[in-house]
Amino acid sequence: MSESSSATGRPPAIAAQGVAGQGVRQPALAGQPYVYLGRQPILDRSGALTAYELLFRSGADNSADILDDRLATAQVMTRTMGQLGVPAALGRHYGYVNVSRELLFDDTIHLLPPGRFVLEVLEHVQFDEAVSARIALLRRDGYRIALDDVSAMTDNLVKALPCADIVKIDFLQTVRDTLPELVATIRAAGKTLIAEKVETREDFEFARSLGFDLFQGYxxxxxxxxxxxxxxxxxxxxxxxxxxxxxxxxxxxxxxELRGHPGVVVQLLRLVNSSAYAPARPISSLREAVLAAGTRQIARWAQLLLYASGRDLPWGSDPLVQLAGTRSHFMELAARSLYPNDPDFADAAFMTGIFSLVHVLVGSSPAHTLERLGLAPAISRAVDGHEGELGTLLRVALSVERGDHGAAQAIATEAGGAFAALTPQLVGELNLWAGAWFSVCADN
Structure with missing residues (x-):
């Protein structure tokens, strides 16, 4: 996260004033709950504002208190897209958002319009083959990728450079004598350079002399x-x-359905008016919002809100949320392996995984939950009786969760047909990929 080291020392809250796009901050009223979002300017060589980095804030005291990177970014996304709105948060400028390895692979990342947001990959993300392939897809979709908190030419940075458009060099952590060579190497690779955590005029002048393009810091x-x-x-x-x-x-x-839930409607309208899918004029009606967003975007938004809210536990520490997320993504990935050209089946598999545990998430019985939801018959039969191909996938997922890979293989073999693609090796790989989304943080 690209803030100066003293940010953790809880500096006093800064009023929103003096920079384009501001004026949206409101004084908190006693007894009225607020949500908070931090933003720090990114400037060009002439001192003009070009972008903001958007930061999780737990209160008006300008502190982060982050225990879970995924939860923090999910809340930045919901607050930016659905509560403040992109025009209020960013004005006409770009937004940089911190992204963990898990969120790189999460479908909800597409809620961020690529024309407005830069994905800032956190420094601890290891650039293996899977991450590089995923970033290549995101860049093909129009996203720009920034590497955060670079301080030395490590083996991981060498692997990451071909995947990146922007590199942020940490002025507090980088050994001063190594800066010229580090900058020259990255510039030779054709990357935009940002000097971050610039805290003094001397730092700024030195960064300018080295040829940095953009600047950020106290x-x-x-x-x-x-x-x-x-x-x-x-x-x-x-x-x-x-x-x-x-x-x-x-x-x-x-x-x-949406008319009965004003809170969701407000956030949906802000989402659509903030997105790349909105028409030239702002959307003002619910019908226009639904048509503009499309069902896939609405589903992504509902998923993000559902998991970002949690059950008063951090996202990565909630075992039910973690299980539902891992199961649904395993089933989606398996469905794509079975039928690569059938995105509707993959979507149905994801929904089957979600709804196989949703009765626990909302505190009801399975029969009562399914009865009230009015699900598509194929999904209901899969959840309630493990019927059909979706039901078979759910049985495979349940076996994998129990650690019984032999049973998972027996189910796939018995089903035959397309399920022959689910080899033990593939199932193991898909399980690892799925676990990356909602796995519990090691320090939680």
């Missing part, structure tokens, strides 16, 4: 804190919305 501005009244949508409402999307209902039915 010398220019500490992170400012934006706030907005908290809107916490009902988990039942989000689950019901996911169920309707899974059932492939029409726009009218989605609109009827």
């Amino acid at each position: 010398f220019f501005a500490r992170p400012e804190v934006l706030s907005v009244p908290s809107v916490r949508p009902s988990r039942i409402a989000l689950v019901r919305l996911l169920a309707l999307v899974a059932s492939d209902v029409g726009v009218a039915e989605l609109e009827r």
